[in-house]
Amino acid sequence: MSKLIEVKDLKKEYGNDEVITKILHGLTFDIDKGEFVSIMGPSGSGKSTLMHILGFLDTLSEGQFLFEGRDVSKLEDDELADMRSSKIGFVFQAFNLLNRSTTLENVMLPLLYTDTPKKERVKRATDLLNQVGLGHRLDYTPNKLSGGEKQRVAIARALVNDPDIIFADEPTGNLDSKSGLQVMKILQDLNEKGHSIILVTHEKYTAEHAKRIIMLKDGLIEYDQPVEHRQIADENGTLIK
Amino acid sequence: MNIVESVSTSLQTILRTKARSFLTMLGIVIGVMSVIIVLSVGAGAQSLIINQVKSLGSNLVGVLPGNSEDDGPPASAMGIVVTTLKYSDGQAIEKNGCKCIENVAMYVTGNDTVTAGDSNITGTYTGTTANYINVEDANVEFGHFFSEDEEKTAGRVAVLGFGSKDKLFGDEDALGKRIRIGSVNFTVVGVMEERGVSGFQNQDDQLFIPITAAQKLLLGIDYVNYMRMKVDTALNVEQAIDSVKDILRDRHNIATGEADDFSVRSTAQGLDALTSITDALKFFLVAIASLALVVGGFGIMNIMLATVQERTQEIGLRKAIGAKSNQITFQFLIESVVITFLGGAIGIILGALISVIVAKFAQSLGYSWDLVISLNSILLGAGVSIGIGLIFGIIPARRASKLNAIEALRYE
Numbered sequence: 001m002s003k004l005i006e007v008k009d010l011k012k013e014y015g016n017d018e019v020i021t022k023i024l025h026g027l028t029f030d031i032d033k034g035e036f037v038s039i040m041g042p043s044g045s046g047k048s049t050l051m052h053i054l055g056f057l058d059t060l061s062e063g064q065f066l067f068e069g070r071d072v073s074k075l076e077d078d079e080l081a082d083m084r085s086s087k088i089g090f091v092f093q094a095f096n097l098l099n100r101s102t103t104l105e106n107v108m109l110p111l112l113y114t115d116t117p118k119k120e121r122v123k124r125a126t127d128l129l130n131q132v133g134l135g136h137r138l139d140y141t142p143n144k145l146s147g148g149e150k151q152r153v154a155i156a157r158a159l160v161n162d163p164d165i166i167f168a169d170e171p172t173g174n175l176d177s178k179s180g181l182q183v184m185k186i187l188q189d190l191n192e193k194g195h196s197i198i199l200v201t202h203e204k205y206t207a208e209h210a211k212r213i214i215m216l217k218d219g220l221i222e223y224d225q226p227v228e229h230r231q232i233a234d235e236n237g238t239l240i241k
Numbered sequence: 242m243n244i245v246e247s248v249s250t251s252l253q254t255i256l257r258t259k260a261r262s263f264l265t266m267l268g269i270v271i272g273v274m275s276v277i278i279v280l281s282v283g284a285g286a287q288s289l290i291i292n293q294v295k296s297l298g299s300n301l302v303g304v305l306p307g308n309s310e311d312d313g314p315p316a317s318a319m320g321i322v323v324t325t326l327k328y329s330d331g332q333a334i335e336k337n338g339c340k341c342i343e344n345v346a347m348y349v350t351g352n353d354t355v356t357a358g359d360s361n362i363t364g365t366y367t368g369t370t371a372n373y374i375n376v377e378d379a380n381v382e383f384g385h386f387f388s389e390d391e392e393k394t395a396g397r398v399a400v401l402g403f404g405s406k407d408k409l410f411g412d413e414d415a416l417g418k419r420i421r422i423g424s425v426n427f428t429v430v431g432v433m434e435e436r437g438v439s440g441f442q443n444q445d446d447q448l449f450i451p452i453t454a455a456q457k458l459l460l461g462i463d464y465v466n467y468m469r470m471k472v473d474t475a476l477n478v479e480q481a482i483d484s485v486k487d488i489l490r491d492r493h494n495i496a497t498g499e500a501d502d503f504s505v506r507s508t509a510q511g512l513d514a515l516t517s518i519t520d521a522l523k524f525f526l527v528a529i530a531s532l533a534l535v536v537g538g539f540g541i542m543n544i545m546l547a548t549v550q551e552r553t554q555e556i557g558l559r560k561a562i563g564a565k566s567n568q569i570t571f572q573f574l575i576e577s578v579v580i581t582f583l584g585g586a587i588g589i590i591l592g593a594l595i596s597v598i599v600a601k602f603a604q605s606l607g608y609s610w611d612l613v614i615s616l617n618s619i620l621l622g623a624g625v626s627i628g629i630g631l632i633f634g635i636i637p638a639r640r641a642s643k644l645n646a647i648e649a650l651r652y653e
């Protein structure tokens with residue numbers, strides 16, 4: 001399988017001249033196309049930070065990050081924007097929906113920055129909202145939606161540009177176990193269809209829906225191994241394979 | 242996202258916050274409105290002045306004492322007394338000037354109490370020559386204008402304007418009655434036809450007496466304030482001017498190379514001078530009105546900066562899902578341009594409405610006031626408001642586009 005992501009001795013620190021906070025102390029790992037990886041770790045261990053770097057939103061302080069063999073630090077801002085627009089779908093930890101726009105508009109948003117015609121945008125967004133079971137909430141604004149519904153809108157938005165790779169930051173964090181399973185089912189189905197998925201979570205159970213777990217601790221990789229007993233979500237619950 | 246969509250998205254944003262958007266545009270509304278009003282009312286006032294001069298006819302030549310630049314007003318027009326122009330100068334022009342000069346009228350003016358029986362008014366009287374009515378195309382309603390004889394011999398006769406007659410005699414017959422100007426008695430020999438308001442001056446409140454009577458009996462002067470002459474056709478105006486200059490230079494002993502001590506102007510030249518003066522005035526007023534636009538522009542910038550601050554999260558999200566910096570810049574620029582353009586449109590409509598009201602009001606008072614709302618001033622208003630949106634929108638838009646996506650996403 002071809003390499004999607006190659007990370008060598010990645011370090012990240014925040015701060016100005018006075019205070020420097022070191023978050024990631026040197027991570028090395030590869031992710032292939034089509035993989036389903038969970039990034040785990042306690043709160044504050046830098047999971048979101050890592051995800052933002054891998055999604056071209058943040059820059060690394062030291063080390064190397066190759067995406068499809070290209071050195072990301074050498075890419076222009078506009079190229080990065082293009083990659084985010086065409087290859088990546090984000091589900092943010094805080095949803096980050098636009099509160100003054102409708103559900104449909106929120107899901108269409110990433111397509112605004114591609115050259116998809118308006119009709120096609122509406123169709124794709126509507127289809128996806130139907131798939132996540134929100135076909136009857138198209139013209140709701142997010143503040144009228146429940147937490148689980150918001151989460152599903154955020155997922156629909158991440159999928160609308162048919163991305164190669166999906167980053168999901170705690171996508172089940174705010175959900176009851178049933179809605180959480182629905183979300184995991186969507187992600188597993190997408191992975192079956194060939195999308196690479198990187199899931200950030202601090203729950204072992206959720207993480208075990210992936211095929212591989214990278215565990216962060218104190219800014220380093222504690223372990224990086226395949227999931228032995230993979231959980232498979234379906235409509236009625238989770239089966240251990 | 243194409244421009245049509247961007248505009249409709251901005252319109253939605255603006256409609257969602259109606260009150261704030263309106264306050265944002267207020268400066269532009271007022272600025273554009275003032276510019277439109279100033280341009281229109283300025284053009285109306287200009288038309289009023291110019292119509293008055295035009296109504297005198299295009300074949301008139303005026304002579305004023307004192308030298309002047311070609312397109313500037315002569316000193317005498319600014320209230321400085323120059324005494325170089327004499328009654329005999331006019332007579333000489335009439336006798337020896339170009340055949341194309343049909344009539345030469347001369348004028349002096351003064352102010353004094355005018356009494357008739359019990360009524361008295363403080364009025365302006367004009368001492369003029371008998372051919373005043375030919376030069377000015379005026380008509381006598383009752384009686385007759387004074388004769389050339391009376392003009393030359395300082396006859397104590399007076400011709401009343403329609404309004405003066407009304408004020409002094411009411412409905413009574415005025416012909417043959419006596420009036421007193423200052424302490425000199427005159428006999429009324431004629432009453433002029435009603436002429437109505439022309440320009441800023443009510444032609445009917447006039448009172449005419451022979452020029453020599455005014456000079457000798459009332460004013461004690463030997464010069465005239467100005468002359469007006471009628472040329473047979475407009476084509477001969479240049480020739481007439483040359484002949485007047487020749488005669489006056491000769492009579493005033495002005496050596497070759499020395500400047501004239503008088504100014505000869507045709508109505509056309511006068512119009513040019515008037516137009517350039519009123520144009521300058523209009524320009525000045527527009528410049529003042531434009532200040533409001535600049536103030537409005539800073540208002541827009543201020544609010545757009547606040548908007549960017551408020552929408553930090555939205556901007557971060559847009560960047561995170563693939564918006565390029567210049568797409569963000571574009572979005573915010575379009576937003577400020579849409580706001581200023583809407584403001585401009587409202588300003589144009591209000592300005593035009595007020596201009597119409599002013600014009601109708603002036604016309605109802607009998608002034609020959611043209612309603613001028615030029616396409617140019619509308620285009621100017623629209624163009625300037627778009628320009629202000631661009632100029633004052635660029636800083637907030639750039640600031641928005643420079644936001645770091647991840648910091649913006651974390652911003653609460």
Ligand SMILES: Nc1ncnc2c1ncn2[C@@H]1O[C@H](COP(=O)(O)OP(=O)(O)OP(=O)(O)O)[C@@H](O)[C@H]1O
Pocket residue numbers: 014015021023041042043044045046047048049050093202
């Ligand atoms: N801009 C910043 N400046 C300084 N420190 C930062 C900044 N952004 C994040 N941090 C710090 O980096 C650390 C890692 O943050 P991050 O959001 O990646 O944690 P996380 O593993 O996702 O935690 P959680 O499970 O709670 O979401 C935190 O301690 C946080 O305070």
Ligand SMILES: [Mg+2]
Pocket residue numbers: 047048049093169
């Ligand atoms: Mg996190």
